[in-house]
Amino acid sequence: MRYALILALLTGLCHSSVQAQDTAQTNARTAPADSAATKKTTFTLGALYASNASYYGQTAATALPYLAASGVVQFPFGLYFSGTAYRLLQDSANTISATSATVGFNIPIGKKLTATLAYSHTFYPASSQFLQAANPDNASAELKYAYWLTSGIQADYAFGKTQDLFLTFNTGKQITLGSIARNKDLITLTPAIDIVAGTQRFYRSYVEEKYLQLSKPGLPLPLLPGIPAGRQTVTEEASSFDLLSYNLKVPLAYNRAHYMVEVEYQLSLLSDKALSGAGETRSFLNCSFYYQF
Numbered sequence: 240m241r242y243a244l245i246l247a248l249l250t251g252l253c254h255s256s257v258q259a260q261d262t263a264q265t266n267a268r269t270a271p272a273d274s275a276a277t278k279k280t281t282f283t284l285g286a287l288y289a290s291n292a293s294y295y296g297q298t299a300a301t302a303l304p305y306l307a308a309s310g311v312v313q314f315p316f317g318l319y320f321s322g323t324a325y326r327l328l329q330d331s332a333n334t335i336s337a338t339s340a341t342v343g344f345n346i347p348i349g350k351k352l353t354a355t356l357a358y359s360h361t362f363y364p365a366s367s368q369f370l371q372a373a374n375p376d377n378a379s380a381e382l383k384y385a386y387w388l389t390s391g392i393q394a395d396y397a398f399g400k401t402q403d404l405f406l407t408f409n410t411g412k413q414i415t416l417g418s419i420a421r422n423k424d425l426i427t428l429t430p431a432i433d434i435v436a437g438t439q440r441f442y443r444s445y446v447e448e449k450y451l452q453l454s455k456p457g458l459p460l461p462l463l464p465g466i467p468a469g470r471q472t473v474t475e476e477a478s479s480f481d482l483l484s485y486n487l488k489v490p491l492a493y494n495r496a497h498y499m500v501e502v503e504y505q506l507s508l509l510s511d512k513a514l515s516g517a518g519e520t521r522s523f524l525n526c527s528f529y530y531q532f
Contacts, residue, residue, distance in 0.1 A: 278315055285309040285529040292327075292369060293523050295405060295435040296484030296507030297442070297515045299370045300449070304328045305336065317345040327368060337369060338362045355381045366448070370515070373400040373444035388412050395437075401444050404480065405437035411488075425494040433486040442514045443477040481512035498530040 285308070292303040309323040320342050327336040343357030357379045363372040374397035383391035390410040397403045411431025418424055490503035505523040509516050 280315060281311075281313045281531055283311045283313070283529055283531045285311075285527060287525060287527040290524040291521070293505065293507065293521065294370045294441075295407070295437065296433075296486045296509060296521055297370060297513060298521055299368060299445070299515075301329075301368075303368055317347070319343050319345070330368065332366075333364050336364070337367065337372075351385050353383050353385075355379075355383070357381075370445050371397065371441050373441050373448070374403060375399045397441065401440035403438045403440050405435060405483075407433055407435045409433045423495065427492045427494060429490050429492070431488045431490075433484075433488070435483045435486065436481060437483055438480055439477045439483070439514050476512070477514065479512070482510045483513050484509050497532070498528065501525075501527050501529075503527070 287307040287309070288304075289307070290302070290304050291298055292305060305328060306326045307323055309321060311319060311321040313319045321340070323339045323341075324335050325337040325339075326334070330336045339359055339361040341357055341359035343355060346354040346356070348354055357377075359377045359379075361375045361377075363369060363375055376399055377395055377397045379393060379395045381391055381393035383389065388410050389412070391408075393407045393409070395405040395407070397405065409431060411429055413427055413429045416426040416428055418426065485508045487506045488503060489505075490501050492499055492501040503523075503525045505525070507521040507523070509519050509521065511517045
């Protein structure tokens with residue numbers, strides 16, 4: 240049960256891929272384990288390196304590798320709180336590039352079905368480089384069914400300067416690969432697939448902010464994906480609810496009684512409706528460590 244708890248905490252903190260924001264909003268959104276998995280209050284600390292910030296498989300105009308530190312308090316009756324701090328490695332203006340706080344509640348519906356409600360707020364500095372910085376608030380609801388596969392559907396309402404709605408279907412299977420230290424540890428592989436649909440007003444805001452930053456000092460305006468040259472806004476396509484990405488995640492984890500080390504590879508295929516690189520693929524590598532008290 241302890242392995243399952245740590246693995247679920249990791250999934251939520253890194254989904255974000257953290258959705259980071261998928262992996263950093265990883266994106267800053269935490270989905271802890273079913274409350275039935277633990278009979279006591281637990282506290283988990285984590286550290287993460289990500290090769291790029293992913294927001295439902297989409298990325299900013301330039302790569303944003305980052306480090307993150309997190310903490311989660313989980314109560315036996317389902318309530319949990321979490322906090323995460325992010326440091327973009329190329330951010331020379333801020334020591335901390337973003338911080339987030341999350342509160343959520345797990346609701347067991349049956350032995351195999353669980354609902355989760357959560358709200359998070361991310362604090363971004365001015366002129367943040369994160370793709371989703373226009374929407375610092377996120378409210379989510381998820382239904383998850385655990386059988387041979389663990390499958391779920393999650394709705395996210397992201398809001399702030401703009402408003403976006405996302406719907407994610409995910410399914411995965413934990414595979415036990417064995418033990419090294421005479422059953423004192425466990426090696427697991429948990430391949431999973433996410434399919435994401437949603438609106439993209441966040442990208443319109445991101446592009447407008449980029450143009451504003453560069454136009455003030457008189458720098459040449461960039462050619463950003465989905466934005467015709469000389470345009471400072473995107474079309475009404477940003478408000479259309481479309482399929483955005485297919486995401487394959489392959490995390491390999493080494494588990495002990497109180498800690499876990501994991502390396503995860505994520506491959507994202509963007510749909511032809513994605514404004515930030517339609518039809519292209521994105522690759523991400525995340526390395527993380529979690530310790531549970």
